[in-house]
Amino acid sequence: MNDTLLIISITVAVIAIVLGAAYMTGAADPYMEKVAIWVAKAKGVAEAKKLQAQGLKEGQDFVKGELAGNQQASAIADEGLGALGGVGDKFSGGIKL
Secondary structure, rough: HHHHHHHHHHHHHHHHHHHHHHHHHHHHHHHHHHHHHHHHEEEEHHHHHHHHOOOOOOOEEEEHHHHHHHHHHHHHHHOOOOHHHHHHHHHHOOOOO
């Protein structure tokens, strides 16, 4: 039991160190950009579903490209913001990530 706990603790510590090093060196920036785009697209889908639930129809009452989440996703992809600080400034709406 103690050996299992020790192995799990060491594994978690090594993973945290590797992720921290990847973040500090900038190696994780492309992945952070992809995650930010994915979250922004999900926000756009949620906005579209909300508008559809209110009785609005896509193409007539709203266009997916005009939704805030989709605009954020395209802005992040177009500007190539890989650094977490850059993505956080554009994406978080004032909340620092």
